[in-house]
Amino acid sequence: MFADRIYTFCLVLLLFFASTDLLAQKSKSNLEKEKNENLAKIKEAEKILSQTTTKKKATLGELKALNRQIQVRTRFIGTISQEISMLDEEISDKSLVVDALQDDLKDLKEEYAEMIYNAYKANRGFNKLTFLFSAKTFNQLFLRMKYLEQYSEARKIQVQNIEEVSEVLTQEKIDLESKKTEQSSLLKSKLKENKDLVTVKTRKNKVFSQLSKREKELRKELASRKKAMDDLNTLIAEIIKKEIEKTSGGKSKTKVSLTPEAALLSSSFEGNKNRLPWPVEHGFVSAKFGKHPHPVLKNIMTENPGVDIQTEKQAEVRAVFDGEVSSVAFVPGMNTVVIVKHGDYLTLYARLKNINPNIERGYTIKAKESIGEVFTDNNDNTEVHFEVWKNFDKLNPERWLYSK
Numbered sequence: 001m002f003a004d005r006i007y008t009f010c011l012v013l014l015l016f017f018a019s020t021d022l023l024a025q026k027s028k029s030n031l032e033k034e035k036n037e038n039l040a041k042i043k044e045a046e047k048i049l050s051q052t053t054t055k056k057k058a059t060l061g062e063l064k065a066l067n068r069q070i071q072v073r074t075r076f077i078g079t080i081s082q083e084i085s086m087l088d089e090e091i092s093d094k095s096l097v098v099d100a101l102q103d104d105l106k107d108l109k110e111e112y113a114e115m116i117y118n119a120y121k122a123n124r125g126f127n128k129l130t131f132l133f134s135a136k137t138f139n140q141l142f143l144r145m146k147y148l149e150q151y152s153e154a155r156k157i158q159v160q161n162i163e164e165v166s167e168v169l170t171q172e173k174i175d176l177e178s179k180k181t182e183q184s185s186l187l188k189s190k191l192k193e194n195k196d197l198v199t200v201k202t203r204k205n206k207v208f209s210q211l212s213k214r215e216k217e218l219r220k221e222l223a224s225r226k227k228a229m230d231d232l233n234t235l236i237a238e239i240i241k242k243e244i245e246k247t248s249g250g251k252s253k254t255k256v257s258l259t260p261e262a263a264l265l266s267s268s269f270e271g272n273k274n275r276l277p278w279p280v281e282h283g284f285v286s287a288k289f290g291k292h293p294h295p296v297l298k299n300i301m302t303e304n305p306g307v308d309i310q311t312e313k314q315a316e317v318r319a320v321f322d323g324e325v326s327s328v329a330f331v332p333g334m335n336t337v338v339i340v341k342h343g344d345y346l347t348l349y350a351r352l353k354n355i356n357p358n359i360e361r362g363y364t365i366k367a368k369e370s371i372g373e374v375f376t377d378n379n380d381n382t383e384v385h386f387e388v389w390k391n392f393d394k395l396n397p398e399r400w401l402y403s404k
Helices: 002-051 060-125 128-133 138-212 215-248 260-270
Strands: 284-287 290-293 302-305 307-310 316-318 321-331 333-343 344-355 372-373 385-390 394-395
Touching: 002 060, 002 284, 060 138, 060 284, 060 290, 060 307, 215 302, 215 333, 215 344, 215 385, 260 333, 260 344, 321 344, 333 372
Parallel strands: none
Antiparallel strands: 284 307, 290 302, 307 385, 316 372, 321 333, 333 344, 344 372, 344 385, 385 394
């Protein structure tokens, strides 16, 4: 019967959309989380950028902060686009369901009208009692009674089906309008973010152009940085060499010999790869590990034995893992440097100031314990330099810190 088909259709429809809505909610939840994370990164980058632009002249720190803004804003727009695309699909599905429900509601009403009309025609010639008592046999009487009962029940069911489909249709229409409103809001948000992105890109191009005109100054800064890095490498290489000599008794020239306790610490450090906390709570990687083109100078490659993390002024630097302070030194161009030993691993923190009074050679430090404060240079650039070593091998710190 048509009524039974409608009831089954509604049941399947509700079950289908309960499951698809659940999946959509999970996807939406992930996108919303990603969007909020990117929004927080945008605000973080804006704060860092505002602290690097107090000088009248353009700086590399400002350029890096603008590049970060472009990166996170592009991601943010991408997430909004995914949400819009998901809503497009949901609106399309909802529209199909609304159309189907409207068609079925029309059919139900037409069928009900036909039932009423047929009942009217049947009653014009004779009434129910006449119809019943005109039966020739008791069996025929029983069947006629059953027929009238079933016909009456069918009409009631038809009315109920009409009401149920009407309710589902009303709710689907409300949901459809809600999604259209949400989509409209997201489209406006995307338009605004695209305008903001264009503004940041224009500003970045202006800063890049200003820096390009100061090639001589940038080359001088690059030479000074290279010398500071060389001095830093010499310092850590000497520390590793002395540690190997002390622990191996001259038996090894490349590897630190570990006590059972140090081996356990080393193993624990290694087991936390990709999960170590950042040396500063806020900030972004402004210079990656390894060889990379200079951000302004053409055909010039720079090499970084660690990562540089641009952060907020007066940011606190903290140990990324339990360990023992191996060295505290001053390196020109890198300011104060602290090296922490974790078995046969070392972590290095450079460009520091206002070191914690407890931080001295031999001090046992805990993960996230304060080491000192990040140094801010004359260009208002607040940037900590961070390295990870295993014996004489330089490791990519980004593969050790948790992803954010």
